[in-house]
Amino acid sequence: MKKLLFGVFTLGTLIACNSNDSTETLTENTSIASRRSCPSEKLRAERLKSDPKLMAKYIANEEKANKFEQALKLGRINADGSVDIPVVVNVLYRTTSENVSDARIAEQIAVLNADFAGTNTDASKIPTEFSTIKAGDTKVRFHLIKTVRKATTKTSWSTNDAMKKSSTGGIDATSPASYFNLWIVGSMGGVLGYATFPESAGTAVDGVVIAAPYFGKTGATSPFNLGRTATHEVGHYLNLRHIWGDATCGSDLVSDTPTQTSENYGKPTYPLYNTCGGVKRSVMFMNYMDYVDDAAMFMFSAGQKARIQATVASSGPRAGLRVY
Numbered sequence: 001m002k003k004l005l006f007g008v009f010t011l012g013t014l015i016a017c018n019s020n021d022s023t024e025t026l027t028e029n030t031s032i033a034s035r036r037s038c039p040s041e042k043l044r045a046e047r048l049k050s051d052p053k054l055m056a057k058y059i060a061n062e063e064k065a066n067k068f069e070q071a072l073k074l075g076r077i078n079a080d081g082s083v084d085i086p087v088v089v090n091v092l093y094r095t096t097s098e099n100v101s102d103a104r105i106a107e108q109i110a111v112l113n114a115d116f117a118g119t120n121t122d123a124s125k126i127p128t129e130f131s132t133i134k135a136g137d138t139k140v141r142f143h144l145i146k147t148v149r150k151a152t153t154k155t156s157w158s159t160n161d162a163m164k165k166s167s168t169g170g171i172d173a174t175s176p177a178s179y180f181n182l183w184i185v186g187s188m189g190g191v192l193g194y195a196t197f198p199e200s201a202g203t204a205v206d207g208v209v210i211a212a213p214y215f216g217k218t219g220a221t222s223p224f225n226l227g228r229t230a231t232h233e234v235g236h237y238l239n240l241r242h243i244w245g246d247a248t249c250g251s252d253l254v255s256d257t258p259t260q261t262s263e264n265y266g267k268p269t270y271p272l273y274n275t276c277g278g279v280k281r282s283v284m285f286m287n288y289m290d291y292v293d294d295a296a297m298f299m300f301s302a303g304q305k306a307r308i309q310a311t312v313a314s315s316g317p318r319a320g321l322r323v324y
């Protein structure tokens with residue numbers, strides 16, 4: 001804010017100065033320049049002085065620039081322009097195995113970083129047919145801010161968000177507008193995990209929940225032991241829908257993912273053809289937003305990347321992740 005005030009002050013000075021020499025600046029001059037001169041700022045000051053809407057835009061732009069600069073200082077924006085999402089892991093455990101280790105949490109964060117950067121080793125399995133529309137680097141990264149652990153006597157949890165509130169035996173989210181909160185619970189029956197979408201940004205229940213057996217790799221339960229449950233759920237958190245659109249031949253609002261009849265399970269064999277609306281298509285069952293085993297999913301599409309980017313953009317619903 002200090003910088004912005006200074007900017008407005010500077011502008012005011014410019015406007016004041018300009019009133020005296022504007023005639024000289026704006027008069028057409030046919031002589032050859034003997035030294036460099038540029039009237040852009042003086043002209044701008046006049047425009048801003050006479051147009052309140054332009055002035056409002058100017059102030060808003062400066063605020064954005066200041067926020068971006070602050071984000072850079074805080075390490076939220078990397079040198080390559082990727083957004084570094086700060087993660088808070090909340091562990092609710094009853095048994096030793098449910099109290100996942102710091103090493104396993106680091107392992108899971110590494111999986112997220114590889115999958116969202118497109119540097120996962122199994123990206124080499126992406127069929128040639130889809131290699132031109134793979135996301136590659138989605139330009140989001142993850143880093144652990146802190147881990148909160150709490151012992152519990154609860155043997156099973158449901159999707160009613162009880163784990164997200166201390167009043168119901170859970171752990172309260174840490175600054176959900178600024179941090180991505182991830183809860184680990186012992187069991188949710190047959191549910192591997194669930195997420196909130198960007199419309200829940202900043203609310204007390206915002207984040208992702210994963211059952212301990214499907215978190216990380218070491219000690220996780222096959223065939224969901226490669227950390228891909230988190231990749232899938234974080235996909236939702238960043239506004240991706242299931243690739244089949246949760247309906248028969250539904251839409252995931254992404255144009256480059258082929259329409260498919262329904263979800264896929266296990267390890268399908270490529271190519272797999274589905275017919276929707278009379279059109280037969282080879283489907284992208286190896287997408288993280290399908291239901292296949294961890295070892296069978298290894299890509300996001302370029303269209304999905306666009307939605308992820310829109311979500312974490314400075315104008316997006318999760319812009320709060322960029323700045324405190």
Ligand SMILES: [Zn+2]
Pocket residue numbers: 232233236242
């Ligand atoms: Zn899902």
